[in-house]
Amino acid sequence: MLSHFFKKVNTRVLAIALAGFSAFLNLYATQSLLPLFSQVFHASKVEVSLTVSATTIAVGLAAPLVGILADVLGRKDVIGAAIFGLSIPTFLTATAPDLDALIGWRFVQGLFIAVIFSVTIAYISEEWADVGVGSAISAYITGNIVGGVLGRFLCGVVADRFSWRLAFVILGCLNLVCVFVVLAWLPRSRNFVRQKNLIASVRAFGMHLRNPRLLAAYAVGFNVLFANVSTFTYVSFYLAAPPFYLGTTALGAIFFVYLLGAVVTPIVGKWLDLIGYRLVLTIAIAAAGVGVMITLVPKLWLVIIGLALGSSGIFVCQSAAKSYVGAVAQEGRSSATGLYVCCFYIGGSLGAILPGFVWSLGGWSACVGLIVLVQLLTGGIALVYWR
Template sequence: MVLADVGPSRTFPIVLAGFTAFLDLYATQPLLPLLMRVFSATHFAVSLTITASTVAVAVAAPAVGRLADLVGRKRVIVASAFLLAVATLLAATADSLPQLVAWRFLQGLATPGVFATTIAYIHDEWPPSHVGRATAAYISGTVTGGFCGRALVGLLASRVTWQTAFVCLAVVNVAAAFALAAWLPREVVPRSAPGGGGHRRSAIRLLSNRQLVATDLVGFCVLFSQVAMFTYVTFHLSGPRYGLGTAALGWLFVVYLVGAAVTPLAGRWIDARGHRAGLASGVAIGIVGAVLTLGASLTSIVAGLALVATGVFISQATASSYIGAVTREDRGLAVGLYSTFYYLGGSLGAALPAVFWARGGWGASVALVIVVQVITAFLALTFWGAADVGSRAVPETGLE
């Protein structure tokens, strides 16, 4: 049984869950040049404020996915949203870089309870013909949350302090958690029983699914590309040539809103044309955008970043919706495993480009991202097969 009503009243809480999950996760990106000055730290050291949270997500995601399979999706989503608010408030108390990194790790531990569980919730509660667009709506929420977190932190840190910015984020987190508790519908589909044989056998069974493993690796590459581009561009644009300050770097992420507008349309494309077409288009857009960021003008760089963001969000919506096409049980665990690969990619994307930056600056970092994007397309086009039409298994009904 799936939802008969998949209209805006049921979709908005999904968008809000995406907003909540990504409000804090990358909030320190516009602060990185500032944190280097405040703590007299290196590029790599301050990038740990990104890496710590993404590593924590990767560690926690499989366990949270399994927990959601057992106790229910909504319970895990709401509890995790409140825990995320507490962790964000604690981050505001940090008076050293190691303390900030530690609280960022706690934020990451809370995040997959919202992120991974909501994707599994969509696959259970929406008809297959609408999973692509529901996932795309969720991704739009993550895009909007990511932008708002970065812009809010950048603006407040430039005018007050970065600690005040985190307090404000915590307030928004609490409000979102209460809204999710009130508005997110309880599951209509009964909780699926975990596959036979226990957690270990379920994990082995999922990892023997070649299409699912390929999807996990696609997720790894997608977040690697996003984090690498949007972390190291802050160093590029805060340098002597452009001299952007903390507030301006925060507003730079307004390009995310382009992706937020385009991704729902991409969801319909995925439902109609299939996942491989959706992924290939996302990668192509991202590569074009990456090349544009090599231009000398700030306009070219911003336009390129808008395309990179759009391509990444289309790719993420495609990969997330493909999970449901190739799994029929243990979906919470399947999404948890995907999240682990996804955020390990983000962790490496925050750290590895530092090596390329040291040797070749922004150009070398962009070249690395383009190579990873090509690998992303290769994985999908090689290993995604007949299940690519999974989201179209049920005929179009006209439901929204």
């Protein structure tokens, strides 16, 4: 029966989705725990938000170097080693005696996550170069979505009923399972062209920085993750306060709105290949802006609808931007992707921190104003510079 299933299913696509799943399982896992961390560690909103931004900062800093090295080292083995390596700081996070140690281990997690991101996207751009790169990227994004939902939800439920430390032990075990499945199902690269040396890869890096179309894609990536992380980091504080009073389990469950994105993104992947990246991104960013504004209505069911619409729009934007980078970069794709990931996660890092200062001016309403402003800028950049 299992052999019949594997004949029917494209295990290569599943392996790509699972690589994305393993990274996002950990990346934002602490978002549902932020109000709890504020109580446990007697820390401010900005301080506990560093458990999110430390990871994204590490991803942003490591991604360019990872891209350069991967253009020399290869693809499949690097992805497998990175997923295994990620499990180690995940287990160690459970041992953190204080907030500083927790933030430190979260930073180390981000270093391994950067490898998974950069090399997997480069693998997709090469192995699906002839046809269907949009659909393959969408499968990867779907894995991101499911992993992100499960990571947050598991942390919320396990912390509520047992301990937040146990939650990270469970995440580490899931990472180990992912290693074996990805190595079993992911074929070796057929189209990878190894850079002869690091100098050649560094030259490709410089070439990308002189490409205005890639620079526009990097700016879009920065803004997209800024908006997403801002929304889902600070909405936890909004929903933990009156009139909602949600606990960690309920806050973890809120992230199930991401599953709508898991349904929408593969469908939109086909449209990326048909009608183009710019039009799809423009429609998606408009939907995301409307969604985040709906959350201002103090009714839980409307907040959930707004978050579902906003997150789906953001995931489509991610899929469009990542596909666009792969299409525009004709060589040195790992380094091109590494630069994209760098900008993307620097945006996410600032998205976890800056709204904390804006919150003091006007709470969630002020955060929404900042998010919508960034989304308008994103749409404008794509309309003017994407060709």
